[in-house]
Amino acid sequence: MDTSKTSPAGPRELRATWASAPYPVVLADRAGGVIELNDAASCILPEVRPGDWLHESAPNWLADAHQRLSRGIPSQNGSSSAPAGGRIGERVYEAHPTRDPDGDVVWWLVDDTDRRLAEEALRSERERTAFLAEASNALLSSLNVDRCMEVTAQLAATHLADAAVIVAPGKGRRHPMTSCVGENPVSRGTVEIDTSAMPGLSEALQGFPPVPSRWIDPASAPEWVIPEEMRGSVGSVVITPLPGHGLPGGVLILLRSADHTAFTEDAEIFARLFAARAGAALSAARMYAEQSSITTTLMRELLPPSLHQVNGVEFAGGYRASGQSERVGGDFYDVHPGADADQESLAVLGDVCGKGLEAAVLTGKIRNTLHALLPLADDHQRMLRLLNTALLNSHHTRFATLVLASAVRLERGVRLRVTSAGHPAPLVVRADGTVEEAETHGSLVGVLRDIKSATAAIDLAVGETCLLFTDGITEARGGPLGDEMFGESRLREALGECAGMPAEAVVERVQMLAAQWVGRGRHDDMAVVAITTPRGGPLTAMTLGSLGRRRA
Amino acid sequence: MTTLPQPYFKLTVERVGRHTLIVRLFGDLDHESSDELVETLDQRLRAERAELDELHLDFGELGAVDSMGLSAILMVHRYCEAAHVHLHLDRRPPHLDRILTVTGTLAYLTDPCAQHEPVRLGDTSPPRGADPRR
Numbered sequence A: 001m002d003t004s005k006t007s008p009a010g011p012r013e014l015r016a017t018w019a020s021a022p023y024p025v026v027l028a029d030r031a032g033g034v035i036e037l038n039d040a041a042s043c044i045l046p047e048v049r050p051g052d053w054l055h056e057s058a059p060n061w062l063a064d065a066h067q068r069l070s071r072g073i074p075s076q077n078g079s080s081s082a083p084a085g086g087r088i089g090e091r092v093y094e095a096h097p098t099r100d101p102d103g104d105v106v107w108w109l110v111d112d113t114d115r116r117l118a119e120e121a122l123r124s125e126r127e128r129t130a131f132l133a134e135a136s137n138a139l140l141s142s143l144n145v146d147r148c149m150e151v152t153a154q155l156a157a158t159h160l161a162d163a164a165v166i167v168a169p170g171k172g173r174r175h176p177m178t179s180c181v182g183e184n185p186v187s188r189g190t191v192e193i194d195t196s197a198m199p200g201l202s203e204a205l206q207g208f209p210p211v212p213s214r215w216i217d218p219a220s221a222p223e224w225v226i227p228e229e230m231r232g233s234v235g236s237v238v239i240t241p242l243p244g245h246g247l248p249g250g251v252l253i254l255l256r257s258a259d260h261t262a263f264t265e266d267a268e269i270f271a272r273l274f275a276a277r278a279g280a281a282l283s284a285a286r287m288y289a290e291q292s293s294i295t296t297t298l299m300r301e302l303l304p305p306s307l308h309q310v311n312g313v314e315f316a317g318g319y320r321a322s323g324q325s326e327r328v329g330g331d332f333y334d335v336h337p338g339a340d341a342d343q344e345s346l347a348v349l350g351d352v353c354g355k356g357l358e359a360a361v362l363t364g365k366i367r368n369t370l371h372a373l374l375p376l377a378d379d380h381q382r383m384l385r386l387l388n389t390a391l392l393n394s395h396h397t398r399f400a401t402l403v404l405a406s407a408v409r410l411e412r413g414v415r416l417r418v419t420s421a422g423h424p425a426p427l428v429v430r431a432d433g434t435v436e437e438a439e440t441h442g443s444l445v446g447v448l449r450d451i452k453s454a455t456a457a458i459d460l461a462v463g464e465t466c467l468l469f470t471d472g473i474t475e476a477r478g479g480p481l482g483d484e485m486f487g488e489s490r491l492r493e494a495l496g497e498c499a500g501m502p503a504e505a506v507v508e509r510v511q512m513l514a515a516q517w518v519g520r521g522r523h524d525d526m527a528v529v530a531i532t533t534p535r536g537g538p539l540t541a542m543t544l545g546s547l548g549r550r551r552a
Numbered sequence B: 001m002t003t004l005p006q007p008y009f010k011l012t013v014e015r016v017g018r019h020t021l022i023v024r025l026f027g028d029l030d031h032e033s034s035d036e037l038v039e040t041l042d043q044r045l046r047a048e049r050a051e052l053d054e055l056h057l058d059f060g061e062l063g064a065v066d067s068m069g070l071s072a073i074l075m076v077h078r079y080c081e082a083a084h085v086h087l088h089l090d091r092r093p094p095h096l097d098r099i100l101t102v103t104g105t106l107a108y109l110t111d112p113c114a115q116h117e118p119v120r121l122g123d124t125s126p127p128r129g130a131d132p133r134r
Helices: A009-018 A039-044 A060-071 A113-140 A145-159 A201-206 A265-302 A356-372 A380-391 A487-496 A503-518 B034-048 B067-082 B094-102 B106-110
Strands: A025-028 A034-037 A084-088 A091-099 A105-111 A163-167 A174-181 A187-192 A214-216 A234-241 A251-257 A313-320 A331-336 A345-352 A400-409 A413-421 A427-429 A435-437 A453-461 A465-469 A526-532 B010-016 B020-029 B054-065 B086-090
Touching (some): A025 A039, A060 A084, A091 A113, A113 A265, A145 A251, A201 A234, A201 A251, A313 A331, A313 A400, A313 A503, A413 A526, A427 A487, A465 A487, A487 A503, A503 A526, B054 B094, B067 B106, B086 B106, B094 B106
Antiparallel strands (some): A025 A105, A084 A091, A163 A251, A214 A234, A427 A465
């Protein structure tokens, strides 16, 4: 022990100043021998006494800093007198050196623990916020349920646990399951499970009442929960419900391997925050999927039938939905074949005002009502009045316009009765290419208490066609300037070239011209039905056997 | 007409004298704007029905009209009937007359002598239609 350098006068004077200082102070000589330390220092470093060597009794970081300072080696942050820092017991200190001319060093120790804790807490809070923001962005960018489950599993497996398993609400015992281990690719499948086999699972899958997440004993977890890569090494398992909007969103199961620390309460709360976001995204995706499946179902029900030759009359139809594919359009057509060759077949083409669900409902109502009224089809006026009454509604003025065309094959051609109910009158192409407008007019249906209509009788010779169309055709905007209507005169001109053509060809030609006119622009629904007298006799093998209402 | 139709729908409501409301429409009356017309007039008619006798819709600056636009005009007509207010469709452009003619609603909406039994508002059961056997 080398205390020879100790000058009896110096320390004693200093001692008076330090002794009661609130901060720990240690005085050591150039070689690292402790000369003095005050009460506060003795308190936190009880094993250090004057005369000891720093490197023997003081914490290593302090002894090292002292050695570096004495040798004039700059510390890591460049300055030889910059503070050193490290742990003493449970707490963290910063040590600030001051040197006197003969090489002794006074170490002033400042308790830094609280600031470091605060910094640590802030950093982890920032990381979590950033993670939650990232999670929300990733989750909300997709309305696809499978993709949302994948993203949730991936994020949970990389940020919250070693592996994550998501069980979605299923049908009966079959549940879609998505799992992910660490950074591995996500695997998807369906499991047939008994939800009561795992504690907490069935409650969480029911979604109500809300259940907190819970720890379960890894040994009691059923085999399907544990991904293959994790078999035998699972240390802890947490089940967290994914809350949905009024419907259960599923369950998030987090797994940690045995060599990883178990879940803390803090981590579990964080997992719940994450689950809330994932659940919201998943239920939004599910609701969207449900809605689009409703639209698909409605669309399927409302799809136009494929038409064909009935009792010696040729029918052809074409429908082009407006560009906005997710919306059910307002145009429709149907052909109800007559029971036999002497009976009229009824073709209906119409346009319901508006779009979307309400228009779809009205369209369905009109088609069903007309179908039920078929026995009365010999009187169009009466049929329309009954339809109008069925549709009248005091809450709105949604209306429909339509054309009824009853057609029967006679020896020399087709006899037509055509009635417009507020709809553009059908056009008739004669064999010589002249185009006439059917002389029929009437009121729209669904709004007025009294409706009027006039029926036109038309005879179609072989090769002549009557075209029913919706205003989507005539009002299609496009052309060279992009904003001009296709218009009735262009339609007439196009039809003039269709004399003698089969019904199918007429429909294709009209649709093609309208589509070319519109180009890439937006357009409304376009529907056309052509009724033509085909070549050949009224009763050929082809024309027989078409009973019942044909649907696509 | 020398003025171009307005690109955006706009409507102004002006009270003229004690008993008359003049509504001027600018721009396209279609699926985007029809609700505005119906809601605005529903409110005004509810608030001022006691004093009103005449409602003029001025279509002088009207752009395009689609089926939802016609539906809105029919709804306004219904509100007017319920409030015993006489509806006038003023300065109709040819394309509006055409759509009213094709749909068979021109006489219904413009005939000053027409006496319609109104479809009562808020009536949940569908009103009795015309006798179909007639």
